[in-house]
Amino acid sequence: MTSFVSLLRIVAQRSLANWRLLATVIFGMVLASALMSSVILYSDAVRDLGLSFTLRQQDPLELDLKVVSNSQPGEPDIYRERRDTTFSLLGRYGGGIIEDTGLYARTSTFFLAEPGVPIDYDDDLRARAHFLFFSDVEDHVTLVEGVAPTPAPPTTDVFQRPSIEVWMSATAARGLGVGPGETFDLQPFWREDVDPVEITIVGLVEPNDPGEEYWFGNAHRLVVDTTRWPTFPFIIDERTFVEVIAPYLPSIDGTFETFAFIDTERVNSRNAERYERNLRALDRAIRAELELSVLRTELPDVIFEYQEKLFFTRLPLFALMLLIVGIALYYLVLVATMLVERQAGEIALLKSRGAGLGQIMTVYLVEGSALTIFAVVLGPLVAAGVIRLLGPTPPFADLSQGELLQVTLTAEAFGMAALGAVLALVALLWPAYRASGASVVHYKQSLARPPKQPLFLRYYLDLVLVGVGAFLFYQLRQRGSLVTENLFGDLSADPLLLVSPALFTLMIALVFLRLFPVVLRVASWALRGLSGATILLGLWRMVRSPLHYSRLILLLLLATSVGMFAAGFRATLDRSFEDRAAYEAGAPGRIVDIRTPSRLSPERMEEFFESMDGLGEASAAARMEVSYVPTAARSVSAQLLGVGENFADVAFWRNDFGGDLPSLLANLQPGEDADLPDGAVVPADSRALGIWTRISLPGNAARPGIRVRDGNGLLYEYLFVSDPVEEDDGWLLYVVDLTRPFNPRNSPPDLTGELEVESVFLSVRRFAAAPGRVTAVLDNLVAYPEGGDRDDAVTIEPFESLDRYQSITGASGSAQTTITRAEVDNDRGRYAAQVSFNYDSFSVTAVGLRLRRSPEPLPVLASESFLEATGVAPGDTFPLRVNRQVLTARVAGSFELFPGYYPGGRDHLLVADLPTLRGAGAGIPRVAGGITPNEVWLGSVEGVELTPEWLEEQGIRAGQVHDQAALFALESSDPLVAASWEGILFLSFGAVLLLTALGFIVFSYLAAQTRSLEFAILRTMGFSGRQIVGVVGFEQLFVIVAGVAAGTALGFPLGRLMIGALALTEDGSDVVPPLLSQVSWETVLSVYGLLALVFIATVAALARLYSRLALHRALRIGEL
Incomplete structure (x- = not known):
């Protein structure tokens, strides 16, 4: 008992004698405990806030x-x-x-x-x-x-x-x-x-x-x-x-x-x-x-x-805090080493008086244990207090209503604090263990010689750690995520991958330690021609004892790398929130599945939306379901999006989606083809159309029809369902009222303008007739003016020439339709159009003739997923079922991502030019109706909330509404994915900066005290006080520049590594679009500025110290 009391007395006396330096150790241990406990406390606080937010969002x-x-x-x-x-x-x-x-x-x-x-x-x-x-x-x-x-x-x-x-x-x-x-x-x-x-x-x-x-x-x-x-x-x-x-x-x-x-x-x-x-x-x-x-x-x-979201949002917190705690532990090793070096003479004296290793370590263990208990108790309290103060800060103000955050101290938090304190205790005992093996002789030698390289450097054990870090880095790059999937499909975090960012940082730091002496020797050789002694003396000192300076440089390196990571990651997250909202919306505004208004041309649709207050440039589009049909037994479904010429002006796009968007869309434009003919013109104010026919099928099996196009490109189909109005030697005249189209019903065209005849066809229906080759002859197509009778009919297409027509072969092509001129020699003219086709009594189809179209396949842009699913390659042609008919399409380009499109196992997207699609996709009457826009992309939305309710007030009914601003507000308001990172980056970077500044000042101050004899001798040799300050200032400047430069070089790849590994959404899926690394240069400059202030304050303190240096006292100390 007496010996234990004596031991406590020794511990107390030593602690009081070194209380200033010991205070920095206590600070580091408390901070390590606080950081470890903050992982639990902060995540719990944000978790409660996030749960409350999630529940408030629900009805x-x-x-x-x-x-x-x-x-x-x-x-x-x-x-x-x-x-x-x-x-x-x-x-x-x-x-x-x-x-x-x-x-x-x-x-x-x-x-x-x-x-x-x-x-x-x-x-x-x-x-x-x-x-x-x-x-x-x-x-x-x-x-x-x-x-x-x-x-x-x-x-x-x-x-x-x-x-x-x-x-x-x-x-x-x-x-x-x-x-x-x-x-x-x-x-x-x-x-x-x-x-x-x-x-x-x-x-x-x-x-x-x-x-x-x-x-x-x-x-x-x-x-x-x-x-x-x-x-x-x-x-x-x-x-x-x-x-x-x-x-x-x-x-x-x-x-x-x-x-x-x-x-x-x-x-x-x-x-x-x-x-x-x-x-x-x-x-x-x-x-x-x-x-x-x-x-x-x-x-x-x-x-x-919410629990699933919590799992994926807490992973980055753990990965980052492991890195921060590692820096805190290194700070403890640095300060503890300085403390033990200052006590090295005392330890050597105890050894010379018979004290053993166990006794010396017991002193440090008792001292460290007391500090550990203090850190375990105080650390969580400090962490809780700081976290509570985050409530009124801007990232949390809306979520916490400006109140302090609610933080609950839990057993888990104290457990993590204890773990941090124990790690800090190990960091404190290790330098003491190394120093306890030195005798008085070794101690005296160490005063005159630079410290030796550590064992792990002398025997290249650092390369083993570099190999481990490189392996984990490779694993993380290969997997692309910190999350692993087990045999049963459950997701979990791989502990080794969680520490991979910290090991990656350690790997780079060890490489730097290995290269730093080489860099110093190269710098000394390059500056050997300088005339002044200040810089040369500083370089000589650093070359002679590189390990002494590498400790401080390593701390600066780690701090700067975290600062660069924080600057990059915060900016990257902000950009990601914006990009995710823009990608989901596709444009500042997007209205999908528009039901009212309907049957508008692209131009009219765009004019309709652009006329509304608050809506900017509009781009009409048409979206439909299509399928790849190489054989009858196989098909691959996809969505086809037809876009207009101004689509690139309004859509959100990044070149990593698939290249330059205007260039991609240019590939969809049809080739120059000036031979495409115009159709027969129905005069303005016409009321009816008539056509003479002779068909070798019963009237119930086939009926003539006609399709016309108005000035807006809208199609109208008419069926001559009424009985013929006139018969002439086997020829039948059918007449149809232009105010009563068959499709669309009850929506006639504007008859005050001209109409263009797009096709003349026969609607073939199921009928009990023998299948075989059937011939039908179509003669004069006539138009009747408003109020006119039979004598006022105007022939608009005599079919004397069929050069501008091609055959309509039905949806499947099995009809094998051909069109030829038939010589009739009647009073209507010499020739008529003869349509021959295979009749099948079990099928319903349309055959006839239509305006000649470009023979070129429909050019489309295809998603990579579609190409992979179908085996089609860029430049290939393939059959595509569009609008109930089969077309030949050609892959004119490909993309990985497209606004509003989320790749999946069976989700594929094709993009075509809307005018080309409208022409090619409506080639078969009665089967493929006209294609009209059902989607609008808006270039800007200002002053209005683009909601279904607002659209209803404007007379618009739509299936989906996407507002980029509203999506961004919702995405960035979730505390689990937004505010949590604001707080943790602030806490972590603030802790690292504080540790770095304190470590730099303590290290520099103790080093200056240790070198007081050296500087006194220099003064006696003729060095002025300014030169002494110049030597120290150069050394400190070199250390800061080297540490900051290396930390900056490390921070950016560290940020890319972390961004790549943490690129998961709240539900564990990949972020779409992928994160793009960003750098907030304002934050970078603030890091540099704070480190510059630390440097200036340190040099000023050292200058004051050296100005008060008494030469005779320092020289007498050196004689002891």
Whole structure:
């Protein structure tokens, strides 16, 4: 006991003697513990904030619990048992988060009649009624008219019909024309043999707040106005149902719902997983114990998605904090080494007096253990306090409402703090262990000689660590992620890959240590011609003792690399949020699946949207489903997007998607082809068209048709379905009204302008006729003006020449249609158009002639996934089913990514020129209709919120709306993916900068004290004070420049490594589009500026120290 007290006395005396230096050690140990505990505390705080944010984003009704029991018996005993079982299950599995419960029931249907009037069962529109009850409904409604119902006596005689007073919704009563005081008979539809229930309306009510959570979305059930017959919902209470109605009608059934209102404030990160499991177990229990019952709630799925998001967002935090803790431990090694070097003489003296290794290490162990306990206790408190202060900062202000963050100290946090403190203790004991092996002789020698290289450098063990780091770096590059997938498909974090960024940093640092002496010797050789002694003396000192300076340079290197990483990663995340929102939206605004307005040309569609306030340049597009069909047994589905000429002006694009977008789109333009003909012109103000035909099929098997195009490029199809109006020697004249197109119906073209004849065809239908080769002859196509008769007909196409036409062969091409001139020599002309085709009585198709088109295949841009799935290569042609017809397409280019397109196993995209697609994709009448825009890409959205509601106000109905600004706001508002990185980067970089500044100052100050004899001798040799300061300033400047330069060179590849490994979304999928490394040069300059301030302060402090140096005292110290 006496020896232990003596040991404590020695420890206390030594600690007091070196309290200034020991304070820096305490600071490092506390910081290491705080950093380790902050991994838990910070992630828990952000986790709670993120969970709260996630729950706030949901509709509260979707999170509440709703047990629905359909078609359940209403018999009192069965009802009570079911109700009690439901409440019991809810309390057992969710009692901790349920703040209130409620009931709702709707009974079976009754037929309603005036008192004493029998039910007319033959009337399908006879009035119906049913009973509703809500628990405690009187507290949530306002009595508009009438009084509260008088409770009916319990039913004791099943042969005596009950008489019940009820409430009714005032809105429903007004709609049905009833009011207080009216009495009705309700006959149960399933029991015609019992007397009807008598009800009297005594009051009309309205919900206090129909959107109140109490109603659970059921307030609308107070009014039923969607049926063809009158429906009366009568409001009763639970007691009336159980004690009055159900005993009288034991066979009554209904739908019974039990609500449990969730207090989301009670759901936190520590119990969320437990409640997710409980609610899933509750669902299973309800299905097992309650017949025809189910639990409806989104809460378990919301928690599960949140937990998944949490897993992927915490990985970067762990990887970064491991790197920061590594720097903190190195700082401890650096400061502990300086502390032990200062005590080296004392240790050597103890050794010479007989102290053994164990005794010396015991002193340091007791001292370190006391510091460890202090760090374990104080570290989490410091971390919690700093994290709480992040609440009012800009990244968290909106999420925390400007309040301090809520931080909960947990056992895990203290465990991590203990781990950090133990690692710090090891870092403290290691230099003491090395120094305890030196005798007095060795100590005296070390004063006159530079320190030797460590063992791991002398025997090249550092190269082993470099190899390990390189291997993990290679593994991380190959896998591309810190996440691994096990045999069962579960995702987990690989611990070795988590430390790979820290090992990569260590690898580069070791390489630098190996090269630093070489760099010094090269610099000394290059500057040997300088006349002054200041720089040469500084270089000579560093060349002679490179290990001494490499310690400090290594600290600066690590700090600067983290600073560069922080500068790059924050900027990269900001850019990624913007790019992800822009990529999903495709443009500042994108409206997909437009249903109203419809059938507009691209130009008219663009003009329509550009005329709206707040919307900029518009680019119309058409999106449709297509398929690659090399054979009948194989197909690959894809989406085809037709884009206009100005698409590149509005769409979001990066060249890493697939090259230069304008160049890609230029490949879609058709080649120069001036031979494409114009069609026959239907004069303006025409009212009807007629055509002479002679067809070798019955009239029911084939009907002539015509397709015309208006000035906007819209197609209109007409079928001559009426009987022929004239016959001439086997020729039939069919006439069709231009105001009544067959497709689109009820939407005729503008007849005040000219129309162009695009095709003349025969619509061939199934008919019991022998298959074979069929011939049809088409003669003059005539137009009839408004108000004209047969004599006013104008021939617009005599078919004397067929040079501008080509055949229509049907959707599959099996018709093998040919068109030739047939010599007819009648009064209408010499020639007519003869159409020959194979007739199949089992198929429906269209054959005929159309305006000649370019023989070139449809050029498309294909996603890489499509090329991989089909085996098609750029430049190849392939069959493509577009708009119910098969075209030949050619791959004119490819892309990896395209705005709004997310590659997947079966998700493929093709892009075509919209005008070319409109021409090629509508080649077969009756089969391939006209292609019109159904999507608009907007170049800017300003001053308006692009939402479905706003579009509805503008008369636009669309399936999807994408607003880039809204998507970016939503993406960057999630604390798990946005604010968390702001805080952790600030904390980590602040800690590293503080450690670096403190380590640099302490190291420089102690080194100056150690070299006081050296500088005193230099002064006696003629060196001035300015020259001494110049030597020290040059050394410090060289150290800072070398450390900062190496750290900058390391920080950028470290950032790219981390960015590549952490490029995962919140659900674990790859970030689309990929992250692009960015650098915030403002942050870089701030790092440099802070280090410059540290340098200036250190040199100023050293200058003051040397100015007070007493030569005689330093020289006498050197003689000891």
